[in-house]
Structures are given as C-alpha cells and as structure tokens.
Amino acid sequence: MATARAYTNIALIKYWGKRDSQQMLPWNSSLSLTLDQFYTETKVTFLPKRSQQQQDEFIFAGVAQPISAKVTRVLSLIRQQADLTNFARIETDNHVPTSAGLASSASAFAALAAAGARAAGLTLDQRQLSILARHGSGSASRSIAGGFVVWHAGHDDQSSYAESLLPRVDFPIVVIAVLVDQRPKKVLSSTGMAQSVLTSPFYQAWVNTAEAGIETMTAAIKARDIPQIGALAEANAMQMHATTLSAVPPFTYFAPLTLRIWELVQAIRIKGLNCYLTLDAGPNPKLICARQDAERVIKALQKDEPQLRYTVCGPGPGVTYIEQTK
Ligand code: PMV
Numbered sequence: 262m263a264t265a266r267a268y269t270n271i272a273l274i275k276y277w278g279k280r281d282s283q284q285m286l287p288w289n290s291s292l293s294l295t296l297d298q299f300y301t302e303t304k305v306t307f308l309p310k311r312s313q314q315q316q317d318e319f320i321f322a323g324v325a326q327p328i329s330a331k332v333t334r335v336l337s338l339i340r341q342q343a344d345l346t347n348f349a350r351i352e353t354d355n356h357v358p359t360s361a362g363l364a365s366s367a368s369a370f371a372a373l374a375a376a377g378a379r380a381a382g383l384t385l386d387q388r389q390l391s392i393l394a395r396h397g398s399g400s401a402s403r404s405i406a407g408g409f410v411v412w413h414a415g416h417d418d419q420s421s422y423a424e425s426l427l428p429r430v431d432f433p434i435v436v437i438a439v440l441v442d443q444r445p446k447k448v449l450s451s452t453g454m455a456q457s458v459l460t461s462p463f464y465q466a467w468v469n470t471a472e473a474g475i476e477t478m479t480a481a482i483k484a485r486d487i488p489q490i491g492a493l494a495e496a497n498a499m500q501m502h503a504t505t506l507s508a509v510p511p512f513t514y515f516a517p518l519t520l521r522i523w524e525l526v527q528a529i530r531i532k533g534l535n536c537y538l539t540l541d542a543g544p545n546p547k548l549i550c551a552r553q554d555a556e557r558v559i560k561a562l563q564k565d566e567p568q569l570r571y572t573v574c575g576p577g578p579g580v581t582y583i584e585q586t587k
Pocket of ligand 1: 271272274275276277291366367398399400401450451540541542
C-alpha cells in the first residue's frame with residue numbers, strides 16, 4: 262500500500278482539446294502553477310489474491326462509490342506495468358475549504374497515479390508519473406510537479422508529459438480563488454473541449470495562439486513579472502472561452518457573477534492595482550496578483566460582493582508520499 266498527496270493546479274496557458282482521446286494527447290502545450298491550498302490524499306492498497314474482494318473498490322471521504330472508467334484506466338495501466346492482476350482498494354479524500362466546489366480531477370489523478378504506482382512496487386520518475394496521471398485527466402499530468410509546470414503536448418504517449426519550469430517560486434505571486442457557485446459544472450470539460458474542437462471556426466487559431474503563449478509566458482515567469490504573467494493568463498483564458506462561445510451550439514462557463522467579478526477586476530486595475538482573472542471549465546474565477554496586493558484586492562471585491570468566499574493560494578509542491586503509520 263502507499264499514500265500520496267497532490268495539489269491542484271491552475272493553468273495560465275490552458276489545455277483545451279484532445280487530438281487523441283484514447284492516448285489523452287492535447288492539441289497544444291499548457292503551462293500551470295501548482296497551488297498550495299487544495300489537495301487530494303489517496304491511499305492505494307493492492308489486495309492479496311486470497312482476499313474475498315472480487316473487484317476494485319473506491320472509497321471517497323469514507324463512503325464506497327462506483328469506480329469510474331478513468332480510475333479503472335489508470336489502475337489498469339499500473340497493473341500492466343507492474344505485471345499484477347490483484348484488485349485494488351482506493352481510499353481518497355479531497356482537502357478543500359468545506360464544500361468549496363473547487364475539487365479538481367488534477368489533484369485526484371496525480372495522487373492516484375503516484376500512490377498506485379508505489380503500491381504496485383513500481384519506481385517511476387516524475388516524467389513517468391506525469392504520463393500515467395495524464396491518462397486519468399490531462400490537467401493531472403501537471404499536478405505531479407510543483408511551482409510553474411509546463412506540459413509538453415508531444416506526439417505520442419511517451420513524449421506528452423509535464424515537468425517543472427520553476428519548482429521553487431522565489432517571487433510573491435498568489436492566486437485568489439473566488440467561489441461564486443458550488444454546483445457541479447453544467448458541461449464537463451471533456452464534453453466542452455470536444456465540442457470546441459469539432460465545431461468552433463476559431464479552434465485552429467486557439468491552438469496556434471496558445472502554443473505561442475508558452476514562450477511568452479515562460480519569459481514573463483523568468484522575468485518574475487507578475488503583471489505580465491497575469492495579463493497573458495487573462496488573455497489566454499478569454500481566448501479559450503472564445504472557442505466555447507463560437508462552438509455550434511454555443512455554450513459558456515461564465516455565470517453572471519463571473520462576469521461581474523471580471524468587471525470589478527478591470528475597475529481595480531484602472532485604479533492602479535495589478536490583478537488579473539483566469540477561468541477554467543466552471544464559473545469560479547481565479548485572480549492573479551502579488552501577495553502584498555491580495556488583501557486590497559479582496560477588500561475591493563468584498564465591497565460589491567461580500568457574500569463570496571475568497572481563498573488566497575501560494576505556489577504549491579509536487580506530489581509527495583505520506584508515510585504509513587501502521
Ligand atoms: O484535464 P481536465 O479534464 O481537468 O481539463 C482541464 C481543462 C481546463 O481546466 C479548462 C484547462 C487546464 O489546462 O487545466
């Protein structure tokens with residue numbers, strides 16, 4: 262058995278669309294920051310052959326749940342690599358501010374890949390773990406590593422992996438998670454992506470722009486230029502969302518409050534406070550700013566939206582193993 266902890270990440274240059282959904286290969290490379298607030302802890306136990314258990318078991322927050330196809334896919338890959346046929350028990354917990362609607366498949370599959378591989382007796386390096394986690398969810402490939410992380414799109418299974426660009430972040434960037442809605446998303450990311458790829462006339466422009474964005478974002482990170490990182494991330498997020506508005510039929514992940522927060526962020530910026538917005542496949546925005554500005558940003562937003570929950574996240578570490586106590 263083995264237990265691993267992995268943190269969520271926020272993409273600054275997004276992954277939005279697969280060119281191979283069997284192998285989970287993306288159309289473009291992406292770049293993220295691993296966060297230090299929200300994480301998943303997962304324990305995997307391979308059961309002895311003599312055990313009564315006749316199938317894999319999945320226990321989420323202490324409650325047995327049906328096992329998803331994606332979890333089974335990652336487990337099967339682990340068993341294949343380790344030459345095992347034993348069933349597994351997976352016990353997992355999400356650590357997010359109570360019912361914050363911020364749980365993520367990225368931390369879940371990164372923790373599953375790391376715990377599962379070790380429980381099976383495999384010794385995988387970060388690159389191999391990233392490839393394994395990618396088969397559960399694309400964004401999980403990036404939660405294996407800490408700090409700023411780039412996921413190289415690659416051209417086949419082994420060349421599509423993520424690695425740290427800057428594992429130890431030595432400048433005060435933070436991400437403020439704003440909770441506007443805790444309900445499950447209306448359009449799953451995999452469905453939304455497929456719809457954008459198939460029907461948006463802007464899709465190829467998205468791929469080209471995002472790919473070029475990796476280089477400019479890397480330069481901004483190396484220059485420790487928080488306003489430039491934020492401005493590039495906001496532009497990239499809106500370009501991604503333009504592929505949903507231009508899909509047929511069109512759809513959006515913006516809720517009225519998401520748009521309201523974006524308006525407020527723009528107003529805050531005009532007043533001279535550097536703060537930028539990014540958004541994934543759900544209505545809860547993430548704001549990028551310097552740590553010393555976070556309190557003022559939150560105060561300014563609270564003036565209009567006092568009922569919302571704001572969580573300040575710093576850069577987080579890559580996946581780690583938790584020592585067993587028994
Ligand atoms: O891999 P998934 O299904 O978690 O998709 C992630 C998609 C976005 O969050 C919108 C972008 C990203 O790169 O994380």
